Amino acid sequence: MIRDIPEISLQRLPVYLNYLKSLPEGDKYISSGTIAAALGMGEVLVRKDLAYTSSSGRPKVGYVRAELIAALEEYLGCDKKRNAVLVGVGGLGSALLAYGGFAKYGIDIVEAFDSDPSKAGTRVGGKPVGGDGDIPAAVERSGAALAIVAVPASAAQQVCDVLVSAGIKGILNFAPVQLRAPESVVVRNIDVGASLAILASLL
Amino acid sequence: MIRDIPEISLQRLPVYLNYLKSLPEGDKYISSGTIAAALGMGEVLVRKDLAYTSSSGRPKVGYVRAELIAALEEYLGCDKKRNAVLVGVGGLGSALLAYGGFAKYGIDIVEAFDSDPSKAGTRVGGKPVGGDGDIPAAVERSGAALAIVAVPASAAQQVCDVLVSAGIKGILNFAPVQLRAPESVVVRNIDVGASLAILASLL
DNA sequence: TAGATTGTTAATCGATTAACAATC
């Protein structure tokens, strides 16, 4: 699924998608200028980004909203069912297991894992929780290519290693450490503490 | 606290900080090349980023690790105590209230709010929870300039408006909507669902 | 037709990298 789109453009696509979905059903057409004004960006940028999804508008009228939504969803792979696993059923991990925001992108967290044996065998957010040792078998069984790491920083690298050797190809890491992984594995980080600190330092 | 640093450089500072803190106490010096290799980036970039914090290294030996940590912490304002409030005590909000990762940046979530009256008066993650109507008074009392929005997308704009009129200057928004706010208010977004979808589409 | 909007090409802007002098 390698694409000829800059990652920074890719990151904006869900923003467009959310905005378009929030519009009233009645609006059949929408122009790049309207989108740009609503989201506070340049309209040429909007058109360039949308062009990557192979959606196209009509001069004078704009884009058909429903078509644009469909093109964005297809480009983002929302129609394809993709499985993910989650490691670290603490506060954040539990919240993510119960979070409903992955479904609209076709992503399903099928199983979670925690090093605490007392959590193994339970269910959190409706998802079965196993021990860390169950990771390889579960990844193989479910065919999951995605993993969420929500363990403490001290455990993250080790968990990453297990995930990589289990065949995981993409890791969303919430631990505040830089994970070492083979180039073939894509790692992206979300550091909530750092994000708030950065925000604070912009004030 | 307006700075002459590109935001993209600012975003890397916590990464350096975490890495430097993770090194063994015994290492007195560290070079930009070592940092770059560990984090998978160019060494000139590391030096440029570090230069923004007014830390400086010595040719031939590198940077004094402890000085670098101190400079980064000072630049990021970790030494200054800053208060934040959180709105939306659902799964994610509760997890963030219990999350310990803000303290190292000098940020303290002092109070939370939820529209559900049954939550008002309780404590979550050790933090007092009030009703949404308590926001203005609490913001004034605590002097909080930062807010975390962890409510559903449908409520986020209204919550944003309340926070802005209460005097909040920076908002970290977890709801998948683009918030409208005055230019004087800095808004940054974390969309966990979108982040995982983007990751998936890179595979 | 006239006007609005798209899509593309060229220009600008900003960030990263390369080259290299300074220096400990």
Added chain:
DNA sequence: TAGATTGTTAATCGATTAACAATC
């Protein structure tokens, strides 16, 4: 001194914006 590393200046690269032709 020689070598390693910093810090800076210039070159490159990539993303955004401006200009504008195409078109419905």
